[in-house]
Amino acid sequence: MPFTETPLKDLWLFEPRIFEDDRGYFYESFNQNEFTKATGITSPFIQDNHSFSKKGVLRGLHFQKPPHAQAKLIKVIQGTIWDVVVDLRKDSPTFSQHLGFELSAGNKKQLYVPQGFAHGFIVLSDSAEVLYKCDNFYAPQAESGIIYNDSDLAIDWKIDSSNIIISEKDAVLATFQPSNIPF
Structure with a gap:
């Protein structure tokens, strides 16, 4: 399983080996042993989530506060998203930096x-x-986030802002303020 460490510490991009023929394709989408061997990450995933969204829907930037923080393994099974993460770990050399990936x-x-990362995506x-997949259960009392259009982060969401659709809940998320980051 080919794993690539990204410029943001501890953030990994996985590109599975795909076996294709005239019948279709097969690939191993997750293997805990290979995942741990390649990344050194041993925490198990305990919850799976599935979302469906229309073009222009932006979900995020979300995170859960400790002790309910969540690591995630994200994949797209239909369509295309621009997936964005922000490093919120104050002791990280990449604190406050963000990256985007087309999945x-x-x-x-x-x-x-x-x-310790905020996460969001746009369709x-x-x-x-x-x-x-998540390594911790959803805890509504711990949910938090950062507004998607924070001027300090200046994230390029790859579509015109007039075409972005966000929930009422995401529209009132706080701006990025390092003093309010719990990691």
Whole structure:
């Protein structure tokens, strides 16, 4: 399983080996032994989530506060998204930096996002289905986030801002303020 460490510490991009023939394709989308061998990460995933969104829907930037923080392994099974993460770990050399990745059903890339990162995505195709594994359960009392259009982060979401669709909840998330970051 080919894993690539990204410029943000502990953030991994996974590109599975795909076996294709005239019948279709097969690939191993997750193998705990290979995952641990390649990354050194041993925490098990205990919850799977599945979302469906229309073009222009932006979900994020979300995170859960400790002790309920979540690492995630994200993949797209239909459509294309622009997936963005922000390193919120104050002791990290990449604190406050962000990266974006195109994940799609076509490229089958997966992104491992460690605890201590904010995460969000926007749908670039007509629709998209996103699956992600989490290493901690959802805890509503611990949910938090950063507004998607924070001027300090200046994230390029790859579509015109007038076409972005966000929930009422995400529209009122706080701006990025290092003093309010719990990691």
